[in-house]
Amino acid sequence: MGEISPFVILIAAIFTNNILLANFLGMCSFLAVSKEIPTAAGLGAAVIFVMTATTAINFGVYHHVLVPLGLVYLQFIVFIAVIAAFVQFVEMFVERFSLHLYHSLGIFLPLITVNCAILGVSLFMIIRKYTFAQSVAFGFGGGVGWTLAIILIAGLRQKMRYSDVPRPFRGVAIAMIITGVMAMAFMGFAGMVRIQ
Amino acid sequence: MGVITVGEVLRRASEFECRLMNFYLDLAEHATREGVRLLTDYMARHRQRLAEALERFPEQEYRRISELPIRYEPASIDDSCFEERELPPDATAADVLDKAVELDECLVALYRHVLQQETDPAVRDLFESLVRSEEKDEIRLKKIKAMNYF
Amino acid sequence: MVFLLPILVFAGLLVGLTVALSVAERVLINYGVCKIDINRGDKILEVDGGQTLLSALNESKVFIPSACGGRGSCGHCKITVRAGGGPVLPTETPFLSRAQVRAGVRLACQVKIREDIEITIPEDLLNVQMFTAEVATTRLVTHDIVEVLLALKEPAEISQRPGQYVQLQAPSPEGPVYRAYSISSPSYEKDTVELIIRLVPGGIGSTYAHNLEVGDATVLTGPYGEFRLSEDPDVELVCVGGGCGMAPMKNIIYTVYERWPDRKCWLFFGCRTTSDIFYLEEFQELARKHPNFRVVYALSDPLSPEERWDGETGFVHLSVDKHIEPGGAKRSAFLCGPPPMIEAVMKVLADKGFTPEDIFYDEF
Numbered sequence: 290m291g292e293i294s295p296f297v298i299l300i301a302a303i304f305t306n307n308i309l310l311a312n313f314l315g316m317c318s319f320l321a322v323s324k325e326i327p328t329a330a331g332l333g334a335a336v337i338f339v340m341t342a343t344t345a346i347n348f349g350v351y352h353h354v355l356v357p358l359g360l361v362y363l364q365f366i367v368f369i370a371v372i373a374a375f376v377q378f379v380e381m382f383v384e385r386f387s388l389h390l391y392h393s394l395g396i397f398l399p400l401i402t403v404n405c406a407i408l409g410v411s412l413f414m415i416i417r418k419y420t421f422a423q424s425v426a427f428g429f430g431g432g433v434g435w436t437l438a439i440i441l442i443a444g445l446r447q448k449m450r451y452s453d454v455p456r457p458f459r460g461v462a463i464a465m466i467i468t469g470v471m472a473m474a475f476m477g478f479a480g481m482v483r484i485q
Numbered sequence: 486m487g488v489i490t491v492g493e494v495l496r497r498a499s500e501f502e503c504r505l506m507n508f509y510l511d512l513a514e515h516a517t518r519e520g521v522r523l524l525t526d527y528m529a530r531h532r533q534r535l536a537e538a539l540e541r542f543p544e545q546e547y548r549r550i551s552e553l554p555i556r557y558e559p560a561s562i563d564d565s566c567f568e569e570r571e572l573p574p575d576a577t578a579a580d581v582l583d584k585a586v587e588l589d590e591c592l593v594a595l596y597r598h599v600l601q602q603e604t605d606p607a608v609r610d611l612f613e614s615l616v617r618s619e620e621k622d623e624i625r626l627k628k629i630k631a632m633n634y635f
Numbered sequence: 636m637v638f639l640l641p642i643l644v645f646a647g648l649l650v651g652l653t654v655a656l657s658v659a660e661r662v663l664i665n666y667g668v669c670k671i672d673i674n675r676g677d678k679i680l681e682v683d684g685g686q687t688l689l690s691a692l693n694e695s696k697v698f699i700p701s702a703c704g705g706r707g708s709c710g711h712c713k714i715t716v717r718a719g720g721g722p723v724l725p726t727e728t729p730f731l732s733r734a735q736v737r738a739g740v741r742l743a744c745q746v747k748i749r750e751d752i753e754i755t756i757p758e759d760l761l762n763v764q765m766f767t768a769e770v771a772t773t774r775l776v777t778h779d780i781v782e783v784l785l786a787l788k789e790p791a792e793i794s795q796r797p798g799q800y801v802q803l804q805a806p807s808p809e810g811p812v813y814r815a816y817s818i819s820s821p822s823y824e825k826d827t828v829e830l831i832i833r834l835v836p837g838g839i840g841s842t843y844a845h846n847l848e849v850g851d852a853t854v855l856t857g858p859y860g861e862f863r864l865s866e867d868p869d870v871e872l873v874c875v876g877g878g879c880g881m882a883p884m885k886n887i888i889y890t891v892y893e894r895w896p897d898r899k900c901w902l903f904f905g906c907r908t909t910s911d912i913f914y915l916e917e918f919q920e921l922a923r924k925h926p927n928f929r930v931v932y933a934l935s936d937p938l939s940p941e942e943r944w945d946g947e948t949g950f951v952h953l954s955v956d957k958h959i960e961p962g963g964a965k966r967s968a969f970l971c972g973p974p975p976m977i978e979a980v981m982k983v984l985a986d987k988g989f990t991p992e993d994i995f996y997d998e999f
Contacts, residue, residue, distance in 0.1 A: 374652040385663040527975035629973040631835040634878030
């Protein structure tokens with residue numbers, strides 16, 4: 290996969306291969322934190338940062354530790370450990386240097402640890418045999434795509450507050466349906482660029 | 486199930502407070518025990534103060550949020566709160582206080598119903614403070630019961 | 636070897652991450668020693684950063700009243716933070732009014748110390764200590780009210796004013812909680828604290844107190860409370876208690892007659908039945924020694940036919956109305972009881988010429 294430019298991967302990760310709307314990863318926090326736009330944007334920013342950084346770290350760990358030692362099958366557990374440790378570090382860093390951001394992100398910061406989109410991006414980068422530049426572009430693009438999706442649905446859910454949703458569909462059910470419709474809408478981007 | 490304004494919710498809460506006041510006044514009038522009469526008289530005046538405070542809300546700084554829409558289940562507060570809870574004229578003060586706590590719960594349920602919805606932060610603040618004052622009231626009632634004076 | 640390598644690699648990676656995180660924590664979450672400035676320089680504490688304000692103050696022997704043990708569920712540990720507390724947290728807002736937030740009121744258990752901090756607390760709180768004590772005697776004074784005498788061990792003496800209260804530590808499934816009780820022993824008895832506690836079914840504090848046995852170890856903090864008895868011996872005192880609101884009265888009356896044997900003082904006490912009466916004989920004995928002390932007990936429930944009672948009947952505010960003369964003499968009243976009783980008594984006292992400044996009552 291050496292021939293695709295990182296920029297194309299970036300665009301693809303945002304629109305055509307949106308980690309959330311094409312792969313349906315990271316649904317849990319997507320549904321839980323998409324009630325208001327500002328919090329959704331805060332969580333999105335944190336996800337972009339963690340996703341980009343952990344993809345880079347995991348790339349190094351995979352290619353320079355696991356592959357030479359023939360321990361590729363350890364990738365899942367190792368990636369999870371790296372992500373968890375990195376989120377801890379980010380939390381400490383933000384608490385020390387930007388108390389304001391720390392308080393506005395609140396519980397969302399540690400929640401990122403269990404966001405499967407982050408793990409998913411690291412695993413895709415291995416399956417698709419990306420180079421380092423491609424991986425970082427893919428991680429960053431994946432984060433931006435996830436953020437775009439969560440902000441869009443937060444906007445829709447804010448509007449939906451006063452619409453008369455039939456009783457069985459209220460809450461998460463209608464959010465899932467909207468997500469499906471959004472995913473179909475994103476398929477309109479499909480011809481733009483294509484990676485795998 | 487329908488949509489009403491925040492101001493309307495407050496108006497219904499205030500109406501409920503008035504019904505509470507009348508309920509206690511009625512108890513005070515028919516009570517055979519002097520202690521129950523004193524207690525219900527006090528509680529009626531307390532509810533009246535709360536009802537008046539609620540009526541004043543939509544005016545002052547709450548004008549903006551009182552126009553906001555809110556989902557409302559017609560069954561949130563209604564006659565069922567008073568049904569099956571008729572107190573006999575010879576009820577003791579402890580019975581009255583137990584019942585008062587139950588009635589407070591009805592109001593708390595209404596306020597919580599609003600808090601369950603996704604609303605404007607100012608609405609949330611207002612209803613959280615209302616829940617808080619009702620819960621304080623419940624504690625006060627339980628303390629009065631614990632003092633064993635009436 | 637085939638199993639050892641992955642285990643070693645994974646363990647090595649985890650150790651590496653843990654070390655990196657620990658180092659980061661050392662470097663990043665080290666707030667160093669922070670200063671707490673209490674009441675504009677009255678007392679300056681140096682504490683380790685990173686802990687909560689409540690625990691830092693407790694460690695430095697400044698005891699803020701708190702019933703839940705720092706979980707942010709009781710809202711008692713309110714203090715004013717003048718500088719350096721960070722923004723108000725969502726866990727605090729349920730307990731603070733808008734005006735309090737503007738004034739800088741915070742819950743001490745939720746404020747994390749990250750920098751030098753300036754706070755204001757009531758001056759009396761600086762005198763609050765934590766005591767360990769041993770139960771010396773317990774005595775049921777009525778069918779459901781127990782009188783517990785605690786002999787102080789460490790520190791051995793308490794300096795309290797009549798009308799003040801202590802917080803008794805009681806165990807609960809979620810860790811220790813504190814419950815406030817007025818001190819009933821007179822303030823000149825410095826090595827003991829006596830409490831009068833009515834059993835409330837299901838109550839954590841009162842159940843604990845009723846199950847105490849002689850020799851049991853207890854922990855309490857105090858004294859708390861702002862009330863100050865008038866030091867002028869010409870001021871006549873009127874104490875009115877109802878239900879189980881007797882403890883502060885007993886302290887006031889015994890303290891007064893130790894210092895001013897001829898001071899004028901009334902005690903009105905209202906309860907329901909003859910079985911709820913307590914301390915009547917002790918007070919009658921005191922009244923024989925001090926002719927200016929008058930005791931009036933009133934029963935509000937109708938007497939059963941076989942009972943004999945030569946005191947007052949009806950609610951206590953009626954007795955106050957009957958005995959207290961209207962007039963402009965210097966008088967001061969102390970009330971303890973449920974709000975409807977306090978309201979009724981205040982109305983009677985206002986008719987007798989008391990101004991609101993002359994009347995004190997326990998915050999309910």
